[in-house]
Amino acid sequence: MEGLERFDLEKIREEILERYPAKVARKRAKQVVINRKDPETGTPPEIVANVRTIPGILTMRGCCYAGCKGVVLGPTRDILQITHGPIGCGFYSWLTRRNQTKPRTEEDQNFLPYAFTTDLTENEIIFGGEKKLKAAIEEAIAAFHPKAIGIFATCPVGLIGDDIHAVAKEMEEKYPEVNIFAFSCEGYKGVSQSAGHHIANNKLFTDVVGLNDEVKEGRFKVNLLGEYNIGGDAFEVERLFERCGITLVSTFSGNSCYEDLTRAHTADLNLVMCHRSINYMAEMMEKKYGIPWVKINFLGAAATAKSLRRIAAFFDDPELTARVEEVISEEMAEVEKVREEVYPRTEGKIAMLFVGGSRAHHYQALFEELGMRTVAAGYEFAHRDDYEGRRVLPYIKIDADSRNIEELEVGPDPVRYRPRVTQEQAEKLKALGIEFMDYRGMMPEMDEESLVIDDLNAYEAEVLIERIRPHIFCAGIKEKYVIQKFGLPMKQLHNYDYSGPYAGFKGAINFYREIDRMVNSRIWQMVCPPWEKTAPLEGAYVKEREEESYAHATHD
């Protein structure tokens, strides 16, 4: 993208760090990085990520409970999820993440519109909440007859010493037809939502995956990992799979149901969309069942086509390959039409993306298709491997704040371990550019003239906006109206501003149209009132009236 404005990133970075107290500046310096690659190795610079939040800095981050209950388990419609804690956590995570779901029949269970909580009061904080939790589980079973119940710990639960796992076990013995499991996802665990992902992965892996060996009908069986069906994204991916003849065994966890998760281990390939939240599951399923995983990305039309081709290459079946090519060419026709229409209005514009743990990377593909440049990007809670690629995994040190997040020991299942890919196949696919169990990260794909900032805060966002004035800024609801007050379009990339889907080919079309609407909206030209643009008052009316009232006054 020649001829585009360049920014003095060094200066902007310095300006950001300058204002901080020395101790804070030292910490932030390692999290605010210019993406200049090493000239010899071509690797991006090292960034510090997944470290504790600086108190009082006005972070965008949430907590472990949000990562576990809100993100990973939340979208599964028929696991009845009980928040064990005071009322807030359950209330705020109730229907606020737009995980759409579509039960297959009128009779299928769907608990998503419900919030279940033990609503702990002072009495339980003093005398313990286990009794109340047990009774709540009994009431839930009596009123809702769920197949599975998940229990989610909140901050005080760990402190008062409620043993939620013992409660789950005891209640499961009493109600053997219900699978009851608990998550120790107290809000203070780890440093962000990320710890909650890990805790959710572990428990789903030990207590749900592998319970049902019944193999689903169909060919080319895959799982979609880390796709949460925000605004119907998973629906669009499901549509494409159906068109291509790919069998979706289970999704973790957009539009998912418990039953499908129990037989996830019967698939032959795991597709990882959001690496941060679900890579643990992908790893563990590979170790225990021999299912390989590949990183895919269904955001961006080109990325979607590439991902579908990846799946076809893995199964290496001429019929599937032909079908995939046919679907791509049919779908791309409409995509290209819209893209060409929109491109002249979006080309050359500047975007910034500060989103969770994966979208700040994925959405750059969509902006690229619109001819837009991402000048700054970062995550709230991703780890170094999401920024720099999994090659840095051996060098990541787990610090004191995250050390207590359990790492499961997983080995091959004595009966069900079955490697799906031979060494020879793997070599062949590698030659085609398909790496198993790898993710290259966000930074290698970003422009050298860009800033990468981990755990961006309100102050830093303000500096970025004032110095760079992007044409669009992408983040979440807490940032939305701050950015708009600056007179800039702001796109929420967590909840899509209540639209979507943005995944797949139809999603790309939606996104192109949405970004065109936003960056070219007339409202941004109307921010400045006309009287501030015109010359000072010329009329004589006010003056005359003043004289008149003076005349009146003297008459009185």
Add this chain to the structure above:
Amino acid sequence: MLMRHTTEKIVERKNLVVNPVKTCQPIGAMYAALGIHRCMPHSHGSQGCCAYHRSMLTRHYKEPVMATTSSFTEGASVFGGMGNLMDAIANIFSLYDPDVIAVHTTCLSETIGDDIPQIVKKAKDNGLIPRGKHVFHANTPSYVGTHITGYASMVKAMVDYFAVPSRKRSDQINLVPGFVDPPDMEELRRISSSFGVAVVMFPDTSGVLNTGLTGAFKMFPRGGTRVSELVTAGEAIATLGLGRFAAGPAARALDAKCGVPCEVLDLPLGLAATDRFVMALSRHTGVPVPEDIAEERARVVDLVADMHQYLYGKRVAVAGDPDHLFPLVEFLLDLEMDVRHIVTGMQSKKIERRMEELFREKAPDKRPNFAAPGDLFLLHQWIKNDPVDLIIGNTHTKYIARDENIPSVRVGFPILDRVGHQYFPIVGYRGAVRLLEMILNAFLERVDATVPEESFELVM
């Protein structure tokens, strides 16, 4: 069906809350703190609470909601959050430069027992609080009461920290508004000011959570009660607390601390409660009710008389915060509507007793279902057993409205899916007109959408 598991059969629940009509204390405290000029609300707990509270408030107002957090880690959760709060105070003043930091707590810091005054004192001794700047706090354990309790505690803390007893009495009325939206606060100020006295209202979120778009983001907008005003609260002729649960504690604390006589009234929602508010203003100021206000009242009466046929006998279910419920139900009964089901999330025998009295007085032959605490799951079950024509409550009630095919009117917190509450009041006589507008239009639109073609009317 969205709520496919909600059955007619009601099984008693004592331990499991399903679809609450309340949330936790700190969000109320955060909201109250935003009603102080140049104040940064600070959440002393793990950062998830702060993120959730900011998100929910910002969804309700479609406005920036700024607040900081101590960002507890596991270590701090075990050994105490003193270091976190001290660092936070230093960082907030150096980066964001507020005049005031209002600290509230969460279930985490309350369970471990952090002593906030002691930490703040240490911060002061260490020179972390610049001259002329303030740090004050309220304890807001999430496992006690609701968001209304948290609001009440933070407002009371404003009195505890800032109000100064004075022998001097100024022509000033203190207003402590309940948990209402910024335009409601504006309206309360307008009505009170029309009596010709100075009005100190705290908190006041107008000009903070309903600002315009000018191209310049201001972290601390022009609105909010000044600390200097809070100081003068001690010399007012009277304090009116609007809403027993939300405003009562602060109004009474001011009486106890500074001897300012206080009167705790219902939120002025609807005709009768607004009458009581206006009468109280008149009584305390010694000023007759201004003609403009009387005219506004007359318009409410006029509108009800005009449209009475559409209101009379209509069955209603109401869900909301306790201070809203009583005057709202009173208004609906005055409109001769048939209030069948009422739930609030707060545990309260008091409001139950008052509600009984209200029905005895205004609808002696009716006995509504009432639960405090209750939840929306219970409300939905009641509606299945005894259907209604209208639901009044926050956004969450729309799931019931859709399944049961009933119109719903959004009143209360949170409203996440409609506009209006950020701009127009529901308190006072003008607010009563707006409530009537919403209720009547909901009914009239329903008639238009459902009557047979031959009965479709041009004029209604």
